[in-house]
Amino acid sequence: MDNPVTHAADFFGDNSPDATKAISRSLGNRLLTGLCIGLSFLAMVPLVSILCLVVKNGLPLLDWSVFTELPPAAGMTGGGFGNAAVGTLTMVGLGLALAAPPAVLAAIYICEYDPRGRLAGTVRFVAKLLTGIPSIICGVFAFAAVVVVTGKFSAVAGGVALAVLMLPTILLTAEQALLGVQNTYREASYGLGATRFQTVFRVVLPGALPAIMTGVMLAVARAAGETAPLVFTALFSQFWASSLMEPTASLSVLIYNFSTMPFEHQVKMAWTASLVLVLLVTLTNVTAQLVFSRRSP
Amino acid sequence: MTTDAAPTEAVTAPPAPGAPDIIRVRDFNFFYGANQVLKGINLDIPEKRVTGFIGPSGCGKSTLLRSFNRMNDLIDGARHTGDIRLAGRSIYSADLEVIALRRLVGMVFQKSNPFAKTIYENVVYGLRIAGVRDRDTLDEAVERSLRGAALWNEVKDRLNDSALGLSGGQMQRLCIARAIANRPKILLMDEPCSALDPIATMRIEELIGELKSEYTIVLVTHNMQQATRCSDFTAFFYLGDLVEFGKTNVLFTNPTEKRTEDYITGRFG
Numbered sequence: 001m002d003n004p005v006t007h008a009a010d011f012f013g014d015n016s017p018d019a020t021k022a023i024s025r026s027l028g029n030r031l032l033t034g035l036c037i038g039l040s041f042l043a044m045v046p047l048v049s050i051l052c053l054v055v056k057n058g059l060p061l062l063d064w065s066v067f068t069e070l071p072p073a074a075g076m077t078g079g080g081f082g083n084a085a086v087g088t089l090t091m092v093g094l095g096l097a098l099a100a101p102p103a104v105l106a107a108i109y110i111c112e113y114d115p116r117g118r119l120a121g122t123v124r125f126v127a128k129l130l131t132g133i134p135s136i137i138c139g140v141f142a143f144a145a146v147v148v149v150t151g152k153f154s155a156v157a158g159g160v161a162l163a164v165l166m167l168p169t170i171l172l173t174a175e176q177a178l179l180g181v182q183n184t185y186r187e188a189s190y191g192l193g194a195t196r197f198q199t200v201f202r203v204v205l206p207g208a209l210p211a212i213m214t215g216v217m218l219a220v221a222r223a224a225g226e227t228a229p230l231v232f233t234a235l236f237s238q239f240w241a242s243s244l245m246e247p248t249a250s251l252s253v254l255i256y257n258f259s260t261m262p263f264e265h266q267v268k269m270a271w272t273a274s275l276v277l278v279l280l281v282t283l284t285n286v287t288a289q290l291v292f293s294r295r296s297p
Numbered sequence: 298m299t300t301d302a303a304p305t306e307a308v309t310a311p312p313a314p315g316a317p318d319i320i321r322v323r324d325f326n327f328f329y330g331a332n333q334v335l336k337g338i339n340l341d342i343p344e345k346r347v348t349g350f351i352g353p354s355g356c357g358k359s360t361l362l363r364s365f366n367r368m369n370d371l372i373d374g375a376r377h378t379g380d381i382r383l384a385g386r387s388i389y390s391a392d393l394e395v396i397a398l399r400r401l402v403g404m405v406f407q408k409s410n411p412f413a414k415t416i417y418e419n420v421v422y423g424l425r426i427a428g429v430r431d432r433d434t435l436d437e438a439v440e441r442s443l444r445g446a447a448l449w450n451e452v453k454d455r456l457n458d459s460a461l462g463l464s465g466g467q468m469q470r471l472c473i474a475r476a477i478a479n480r481p482k483i484l485l486m487d488e489p490c491s492a493l494d495p496i497a498t499m500r501i502e503e504l505i506g507e508l509k510s511e512y513t514i515v516l517v518t519h520n521m522q523q524a525t526r527c528s529d530f531t532a533f534f535y536l537g538d539l540v541e542f543g544k545t546n547v548l549f550t551n552p553t554e555k556r557t558e559d560y561i562t563g564r565f566g
Contacts, residue, residue: 116373184410188472190371192423192479193400202426203412 051278058275061268066276071238071254077265081273083240084249087155088280090241091234091250092224094159099166100216107174107212112200124175130168138164139229147233155241155248158234165229166219173215177208213292221281227252251277316343319483319513320365325379327360329372334360336537338379342530347505347514349528349545351521353565356534358517362485365515366402367395384482400427403476407488409468411460411475416443416452419460419471423479438478445511446474447504466497473504483513491519502527521561525549533557 066080106127110120142161147153181204189199235247236257251273258270318341327335335357342348350358360369367388369375381388388398400423411419420439421429429435439456443449448470452463460471469489476484486505490498505514505527518524524531525545532542533554541548541557552558559565 182410184406184408185412187368187371187406188410188412188475189422191366191368191399191404191406192426192475193396194426195396198426202422207413
């Protein structure tokens with residue numbers, strides 16, 4: 001060897017201008033990384049503070065009886081919001097049952113059958129438009145379409161309003177989920193002699209299911225917290241609902257009603273209802289994730 | 298789509314030495330939109346032999362391969378003229394369902410693509426979609442196909458595990474098993490080893506040698522050594538033309554075309 005490296009300084013060239021630049025670049029790199037981490041924490045501040053506030057204010061009144069008792073009349077203490085919790089579950093479930101099948105099927109059509117067709121383009125455009133529509137408009141629509149026609153406020157009308165709200169979210173996330181399934185799977189299926197129907201329902205849809213469920217859960221989470229569409233459609237009720245065709249209580253409308261009351265107990269109850277709503281949404285999310293991420297072998 | 302049969306007698310097909318031909322390509326032109334990717338191809342592929350397609354990227358070899366089972370039908374703006382005959386019958390004839398054609402002409406892809414299902418369900422996919430329900434028939438097909446793809450001994454104790462847990466080479470052999478479960482006559486292989494390490498590649502090449510006693514194999518490859526090792530006949534494509542076709546040892550040692558010689562000696566490609 002002509003020129004043996006004897007010192008680390010020779011090897012790394014510590015004093016060369018390149019080395020100085022490298023140090024300042026790595027410093028810049030670290031600063032930016034730090035900034036990103038810092039801002040990520042900052043973004044979590046509103047979320048965490050809301051959660052803390054809801055837990056702190058909602059926890060004192062939280063016990064089993066809130067799920068079994070009816071809302072207290074104005075100025076009274078005790079009671080719960082069992083009917084509102086059931087009402088929310090009923091109407092979100094109803095909305096999901098109405099929205100998910102057509103939304104997923106429409107997504108299959110625009111993704112698998114005729115992605116570049118005029119109908120697909122129209123459906124995609126309308127769905128995007130619908131996601132931006134204020135939820136109160138969904139309420140007004142369901143009011144006109146169901147409440148006026150049937151002549152009464154009802155859980156069905158509330159369900160329809162929530163379905164209109166959920167439909168575009170589910171459709172668009174389902175389309176993305178289907179697009180996310182690699183084409184190699186479709187080719188494998190067609191290559192083995194499968195029809196399009198078999199390819200979609202045996203290969204593409206199962207592959208997209210976890211991502212579709214994420215979209216569904218997003219829609220559910222949003223719908224569960226909506227107040228405006230329900231005020232127009234399901235109204236509220238102090239009693240247990242005995243059918244789907246009568247005014248029905250919901251957690252969101254209860255929170256809206258109670259939080260504006262001048263009575264301390266009702267305000268506290270609104271906090272507790274908020275906590276229950278948050279827990280309900282979280283629970284459904286976690287359950288869905290667990291169930292559908294384990295489905296693939 | 299033009300499905301007219303080409304006037305076969307007017308065409309001078311390249312000499313097909315040895316075995317009887319199972320695929321006859323006649324005056325075949327293929328277009329993606331305005332872009333012509335295959336130009337007047339005439340080619341006879343012999344039965345139960347391995348025919349290699351070589352040529353630089355974009356020469357049309359994969360497009361021709363994917364025409365044999367009409368996978369190109371799935372692409373928007375694809376059209377063709379001329380004809381491809383399988384055992385004397387046009388693959389574009391109205392009374393041959395494309396799903397039936399694809400059962401006869403199995404395909405193995407460049408990137409192994411097992412479904413996110415169990416090993417067992419991957420193999421029987423072709424049978425299930427054809428409506429086979431009988432458990433014994435399915436079990437028999439699984440063992441026969443996995444043995445055929447030299448995978449049985451490695452997976453027989455974990456048939457109900459996910460196929461996605463297999464190694465790259467095993468996945469590709471599973472895809473071969475899945476294809477031969479349909480009992481095809483022809484196996485199309487589109488660069489089946491390009492994503493595999495040398496050991497896994499060797500195993501697939503050995504397997505190709507075993508499979509040709511039962512199936513006609515058409516193998517697209519970028520690897521000229523692979524073509525010389527595996528194929529009995531080789532077709533060299535360049536810019537949409539079939540430049541030369543013949544016995545592999547003849548084509549590689551004594552090519553008649555200048556372009557073939559330049560390509561196989563590594564002067565371009």
